[in-house]
Amino acid sequence: MILIIMQNSEITTNEVIRWLIVMNKRFIRIHEDELFEIKTYQKRIYLESDKNKFFLDEISGLWHRRGGLKFKRTKYAHPEINHYMNETQFWIEDYVLKIQSQPSGWFCQQQNFLS
Numbered sequence: 001m002i003l004i005i006m007q008n009s010e011i012t013t014n015e016v017i018r019w020l021i022v023m024n025k026r027f028i029r030i031h032e033d034e035l036f037e038i039k040t041y042q043k044r045i046y047l048e049s050d051k052n053k054f055f056l057d058e059i060s061g062l063w064h065r066r067g068g069l070k071f072k073r074t075k076y077a078h079p080e081i082n083h084y085m086n087e088t089q090f091w092i093e094d095y096v097l098k099i100q101s102q103p104s105g106w107f108c109q110q111q112n113f114l115s
Helices: 011-023 079-100 108-112
Strands: 002-006 027-031 037-042 044-048 051-056 060-063
Touching: 002 011, 002 108, 011 027, 011 060
Parallel strands: 002 027, 002 060
Antiparallel strands: 037 044, 044 051
16 A cells, blocks of 8 residues: 655645556555554554554555654653653654655655556
């Protein structure tokens, strides 16, 4: 599945989406104003906002156009749990943001998705 990250006002991404539909490719479109929470289910990591939910291991490509992912920070009552969860969340955020920092379409090319 292709992850599309975009600004709310970005309309050129619609052309990419039309192409993906014609090519019968699965995609999920997220907007810059979405606030994601990192969660797990049966040892799988997924991101969830009010509008979208997707498992990281289902993402095979990335298209981003002037947008970015924002993450919710949850505070836990117990200090040790809070420290552990924030550290874990940092590593996941870092992974996602490093992928996002590549030129648009880079991840697709690395996965031979565009060939």
